[in-house]
Amino acid sequence: MTIYNLTNFTSAAVANKILGAMQDAIKTGLAQYVPNRNGRSWLRVDIKRDAHGRLYFQFLTxxxxxxxxxxxxxxxxxxxxxxxxEFSGLHAELYRLPQHPLDTILDAQEAERARKETSWVGRVRNWFRDHYSPAGPDFA
Known part of the structure; x- marks a missing residue:
């Protein structure tokens, strides 16, 4: 079992991979995995919520x-x-978010789905109401 220490995180290449994973975690709301030189995932970057409701990055090997x-x-x-x-800025950006990024994405997708459904279904419903209901023009 590998025990990780400070030296595992000091290189510029590792820094760039971790920063990229942090950016992607904020964009997608999903855990991101940092590969090592052999392509094997060794670090998981995720967004969690503490007991006070604040968002933070979790880094698990x-x-x-x-x-x-x-x-x-x-x-x-x-x-x-x-x-x-950039590391500090990503933490600050996450801290300022009103809700988890995945919740924001899912809410936007649900709103878009509802908008599309309402626009299509609403038009069909209105057409039927106008043409086939007792209050519509065919029954006046």
Whole structure:
């Protein structure tokens, strides 16, 4: 079993993969996986909600080790200034979200589905009401 430490997170290549996973997690609302050099997933980046309802990133390795504290140290002391800013900015962006990104996406999809259904079904219903109901023109 591998125990991960700070040195696993200090390279620029790892920083870029983790930042990309964080961005994708915010865009999709789904957990993202960071592959190693061999293409095997070793880090899961997910969005969770704490007991107070605030959103936060969870970083779990393939051994179920939570490594957010290692990532914070790496970002502050080993990553480039730009990568550190992006890391902090993504945390801030997540913190400001009113709801989980997946909930936002699902709500938008439901609203679009309802809009399409209402527009088509509503037109059909109105046509039948206007043409075949006692209040419609055919029964006046």
């Amino acid at each position: 393939d051994t179920m080790q939570e490594v957010g504290h290692h990532l914070l140290k790496a970002a502050l002391f080993h990553w480039s200034r730009e990568d550190e800013r």
